Amino acid sequence: MRKVNALLTLVFASLKGRLFATTVSILAVAAALAVVAVTGIVSFAIAKQAFESGQKYPFIVAAEGASETQIILSTIFHIDKPRGKIPFDTYESLKKDPRVTTAFPIAMADSIGVFPIIGTDGAFVKDIGATYRGDIALADPHDAVLGATVARQLLMDIGAEFTGTHGMGGSADEAHEHAGHTYTVKGILDPTGGPEDAAAYTSYKAVWAIHAHGEHHEEGDHHGEDHDRYHLSDGMLTAVMARTANPVQVFDLQQEYSRPGLTTVNTANAVRSFQKYFNTAGLVATFFAGLTLLIAAALILAITLMALDARLRELALLRILGIGRGAIALLIMLETLIVTVAGVLLGFLLGHGIPALFAKAIGALVGASIEPWHIGANELPAIIGALLLGQAVALIAMLRAYHMNLVEESGKN
Amino acid sequence: MRIVLNGLEKSFLDPSGNRRRVISAISADIAPGALVAVTGPSGAGKTTFFNLVSGLFLPDSGTITADKTELTALSERERDRWRAKEVGYIFQTFNLLSDLSIIDNVVLPHILIGNGAKGDLEKRAEESLTALGIGDHLRKYPHQLSVGQRQRVAVARALLVSPRIIIADEPTANLDDASARIVADAILTLRGRSTVFLASHDGRFNAVKPDHTIALGGEVSPCVR
Numbered sequence: 270m271r272k273v274n275a276l277l278t279l280v281f282a283s284l285k286g287r288l289f290a291t292t293v294s295i296l297a298v299a300a301a302l303a304v305v306a307v308t309g310i311v312s313f314a315i316a317k318q319a320f321e322s323g324q325k326y327p328f329i330v331a332a333e334g335a336s337e338t339q340i341i342l343s344t345i346f347h348i349d350k351p352r353g354k355i356p357f358d359t360y361e362s363l364k365k366d367p368r369v370t371t372a373f374p375i376a377m378a379d380s381i382g383v384f385p386i387i388g389t390d391g392a393f394v395k396d397i398g399a400t401y402r403g404d405i406a407l408a409d410p411h412d413a414v415l416g417a418t419v420a421r422q423l424l425m426d427i428g429a430e431f432t433g434t435h436g437m438g439g440s441a442d443e444a445h446e447h448a449g450h451t452y453t454v455k456g457i458l459d460p461t462g463g464p465e466d467a468a469a470y471t472s473y474k475a476v477w478a479i480h481a482h483g484e485h486h487e488e489g490d491h492h493g494e495d496h497d498r499y500h501l502s503d504g505m506l507t508a509v510m511a512r513t514a515n516p517v518q519v520f521d522l523q524q525e526y527s528r529p530g531l532t533t534v535n536t537a538n539a540v541r542s543f544q545k546y547f548n549t550a551g552l553v554a555t556f557f558a559g560l561t562l563l564i565a566a567a568l569i570l571a572i573t574l575m576a577l578d579a580r581l582r583e584l585a586l587l588r589i590l591g592i593g594r595g596a597i598a599l600l601i602m603l604e605t606l607i608v609t610v611a612g613v614l615l616g617f618l619l620g621h622g623i624p625a626l627f628a629k630a631i632g633a634l635v636g637a638s639i640e641p642w643h644i645g646a647n648e649l650p651a652i653i654g655a656l657l658l659g660q661a662v663a664l665i666a667m668l669r670a671y672h673m674n675l676v677e678e679s680g681k682n
Numbered sequence: 683m684r685i686v687l688n689g690l691e692k693s694f695l696d697p698s699g700n701r702r703r704v705i706s707a708i709s710a711d712i713a714p715g716a717l718v719a720v721t722g723p724s725g726a727g728k729t730t731f732f733n734l735v736s737g738l739f740l741p742d743s744g745t746i747t748a749d750k751t752e753l754t755a756l757s758e759r760e761r762d763r764w765r766a767k768e769v770g771y772i773f774q775t776f777n778l779l780s781d782l783s784i785i786d787n788v789v790l791p792h793i794l795i796g797n798g799a800k801g802d803l804e805k806r807a808e809e810s811l812t813a814l815g816i817g818d819h820l821r822k823y824p825h826q827l828s829v830g831q832r833q834r835v836a837v838a839r840a841l842l843v844s845p846r847i848i849i850a851d852e853p854t855a856n857l858d859d860a861s862a863r864i865v866a867d868a869i870l871t872l873r874g875r876s877t878v879f880l881a882s883h884d885g886r887f888n889a890v891k892p893d894h895t896i897a898l899g900g901e902v903s904p905c906v907r
Contacts, residue, residue, distance in 0.1 A: 271800050275793040278786065279779075286781030586777045589738060590791045590839075591766025593759055 276596065280603045283580070290572045291608060297565030298612025298655055299619055301558045302648075306620025308554040309645015311635055316544045318463060318637035319345065323536040325396075326510040328369075328519045330359055333530050337539035338546065340532065344375055344508045346636030347385045347464045351377045351507035355531055360509045363526075368518040371396070375508040376473040378480060379433035384419045386433050386469045388476035393510075394456075397465050403427045403456035410475035413452035417460035418467045418633045429454045433471075433479065450479045460629065462638030473506065555647040562651065565612070566658040573605050573666040577673075584670065598671040602663040609659025613652055620648075683749055683768065683846035683877050685712040685735065690744035692730055704730045705741065705898070712894055714846075715874040720881040722898030728881045731898060732849045735879060736769045737761035748847070766795035770840030770876070772869070774852035778824040778832055784811065785820040788839045797843045810838040814864060830861025837868050848876045854884040862886065 284291045322345040331340040332353025342349035363372040373396065376388030387393075391406035394414050405414045415425060425431065430451050452471055460466055513519055516537070523533045577584070584597055624631055625641035632639045692705040704727035712718055720728050733739040735746065737753045738761070746753040748768065753761060771777075778787045788807040793800055811817050814834040816827070824832055833853065840848065850869050854862035866886045872878055880887065 271793055272796065275790050275800075278790060279782070279794070282779070282781035282786070582777065583779050586779070587791065587794075588762075589733075589736070589765075589771055589777075591762050591764075591769070591795045592791065593762045595759075596794060 276600060276603065279600055280607060283576075283600075284604055284607065287572075287576055290576065294565065294569045294572055294608045295612045295615060297568055298562065298609060298659075299615035301561035301565055302613060302616025302651055302655060303620035303623070304558040304561070305555055305648050305651040306617065306645065307624060308551050308558070309648050310621070310624050310639060310641060310643050311631070311637075312548070312551045313643050313645055314632070314637035314639050315346075315635055316540075317640075319540040319544065323540040325512065326373075327513055327516060327536050328363075328511040328522050329508055329534040329536055330355060330363070330511075330526050331508040331532050331534065333532050335532050337532075337534045337542065340508065340534050341536070341539055342636075343377065344510060345464065345536075347377075347387065347468050348636045351375075354505040354507060355509070357504040357506055359526070359531065360506060363509055363511050363522075366522070368513050368515070368522065369511045370514050372509055372511040374473045374506050375510060376476040376505070377507045378476050379435055381419065381431055381433055381469050382423055384416070384423075384467050384469055386413075386471055386476075388471055388473035388506075390472060394458075394470045397458065397461070397463075399458040399461045399465060401456050401458045403454075405456040405458070405470075407455075407470065407472045410472050410478050411451065411453055412455045412472065414456040414458065414470040415454055416458050416466040416468045416470075418629065419469050420454070420457045425454055425457075427454050427457060450475065462628065462632045464636035466629070467633040467636065477504070551645070551647060555651065558651060559654065562655055562658060565655075566662050569605060569608055569659070570662045570665060573601065573662065574669065577601065577666060577670060581673075584673075594671050598667040601670040602667040605663035605666050606659055609656060609662070612659075613655050616655075617652070684714050684747075685847070685877055686710070686745075686747040687712070687735075688745045688747070690731075690734060690741045690746065692727070692734060692739065692741050694730075705734065708744070708896065710894055710896060712877060714877060716877050716893035717870075717873045717890065718877065718879045718894040718896060719887075719892035720879055720896045720898065722881075726899035728898055729851060731896070732771075732851055732879060732881075735847070736771070736849055737765050763795075766797065767843075768845055769847045769849060770843075770845035772833075772836055772840045772848070772850040772853040772865075774855045778835055780824050783821050783823055784816070784827070784835050787824065787835055788842060791839065792842055803842065806842055807838060810842060811835070814838055814868065828858075828861075830857045830864075833857055833861060833865055837865055841868065841872070844876070846876050848872055848878045850878065850880045850882070852882055852884075853880075854882060854886065 319341060326345070329340055329344055331344065331351065332355050335352035339349050339352055343351045357374070360372055360374045363369050371392070373393035374389055377385055378388065379386040391408065394405045394407060401414070404412070407414065413431070420426065430453050432451055452475070458465055513522065519535050523535055526533045587597055588594070621641050624639055628639040628641050687708050687710045690705050690708040691703070693701050693703040696702045708731070720731060722728055730739065734741055737756065740754055751764065753764065756764065782790060785804060785807055788811065789800065789803045792798060792803050797803070808817065808820060811820060814837060816831050816834050819827060819831065824835070827835070837853070848869065853869060854865050857865060862884060863886065866884065869878060869880065870890060880892070
């Protein structure tokens with residue numbers, strides 16, 4: 270045991286003596302693994318959110334021209350702009366449909382700060398299922414309910430007033446304030462970690478009121494296709510989200526509502542292709558992380574071999590003092606392994622610790638609840654890969670150290 | 683420890699690929715506790731000779747016997763163990779491990795070799811370093827010490843477990859007068875207890891008559907004793 274302790278003292282002293290190289294090597298491994306971990310966490314959160322939403326709102330109708338992914342990003346995650354308008358009677362028709370248990374109107378045209386304002390009704394806000402303070406019925410067109418992040422970041426509480434800005438995060442010259450219509454915060458949702466944290470909810474009637482007659486813009490201040498898209502006059506929505514009694518009925522509804530001007534989304538199906546998209550994105554990220562890992566391994570090998578050459582005299586000294594080749598090879602191998610294991614541990618801590626620290630912020634950014642300690646499908650193979658690479662590098666360095674005639678080699682220097 | 687060298691030969695390939703004989707027909711019967719002066723010009727093969735005597739290299743031909751152990755018949759691992767237990771090295775350059783503290787430099791190699799328990803070795807190292815005048819520098823690192831102090835650390839390491847063979851290769855070269863005197867005294871006091879192989883151009887050793895002289899560079903002294 271005391272020999273092991275002595276060996277480890279030597280190993281750590283040597284690593285400390287090459288602090289910069291050791292740090293760079295550890296960081297290289299850690300960075301690669303952290304990327305894999307974060308990608309896995311975010312992909313999982315988005316996929317989970319999409320899957321749950323798929324079950325919650327299996328049928329969505331939006332304007333023609335939008336892709337299924339765009340519709341999901343806009344209606345479920347609130348991180349994309351709606352692509353057009355649909356008539357209100359689509360909502361009314363779905364609401365009356367006996368196959369539909371619940372339908373919700375969605376009218377997205379404005380924003381408050383960087384957060385979208387979702388024009389809907391109180392039933393939708395209630396359907397989110399979040400606990401809340403105040404009143405979330407949206408009974409009056411001036412009522413508003415804020416997500417937890419919106420309230421926190423904009424320092425708003427119940428009773429606060431605000432006006433919306435036209436547009437959904439468009440360019441500054443397109444945006445203008447709807448100064449004529451003031452909202453009063455009636456309710457605030459408790460944090461859910463989901464997309465609702467980063468949204469404000471108002472009545473869709475308020476959106477109509479603002480865009481139908483409440484605003485007279487100055488000539489030339491904001492025109493064009495983008496403005497028209499958000500100009501939701503009376504009787505227009507951007508989407509309708511509906512729930513059916515039986516999932517099979519979604520197919521019937523899809524066929525019936527596939528008509529000019531409308532795009533229908535079978536959310537469950539769309540989520541699968543959506544997941545495929547994220548899986549592909551995850552694979553691309555993992556590929557680059559793998560590449561980083563290979564570079565890190567090459568770096569560690571180069572640093573180890575260079576250090577080996579630089580330390581010939583010291584290693585030769587150990588041989589002269591009677592320390593066997595095996596012990597010296599073990600010393601070199603341990604150094605490499607410790608660097609790899611430290612990189613793996615640090616990568617795990619960074620890859621999960623950063624999402625844990627910033628779970629709310631990341632959740633708000635991607636519109637999904639973050640589970641920071643979730644281990645993605647690619648993470649374990651990446652960790653095993655890093656350890657195997659480290660082992661391979663250690664083996665190469667160890668064999669070189671073992672077969673070197675250290676005393677003769679050091680004599681050449 | 684009695685050392686018997688019998689017809690030692692050793693050659694190396696030089697950088698141009700030619701085989702160069704470095705050690706040629708060395709024979710000697712060295713009694714335990716003897717002081718052996720190893721002489722010869724630079725490049726004569728003194729370091730190679732020391733590496734042969736310590737079992738680090740094997741000769742091309744000839745045998746080395748230490749007491750009843752025929753060194754040249756042992757495996758590399760056995761020779762490593764033998765060297766670790768029996769040989770103390772003091773080099774011209776101090777050859778300390780730069781990343782280890784002074785106390786660790788003295789003690790750690792001996793722990794790795796299995797020459798004793800840590801606590802005991804540390805106690806002896808502290809005593810030895812104090813006797814050599816550097817007891818206040820135990821936790822310092824080699825770069826924080828002067829040249830002479832570093833050589834004293836190397837002496838402490840070499841003598842820590844009272845090896846029966848001491849190899850001192852120009853141990854006082856480049857040292858200031860005070861350090862050289864301390865190191866020379868430490869080595870010479872071992873005579874009689876350890877077999878000391880000494881290569882040195884330091885005049886301090888001229889006053890001491892060796893028991894054997896092994897002159898490298900072609901000539902080999904006869905066995906004196």
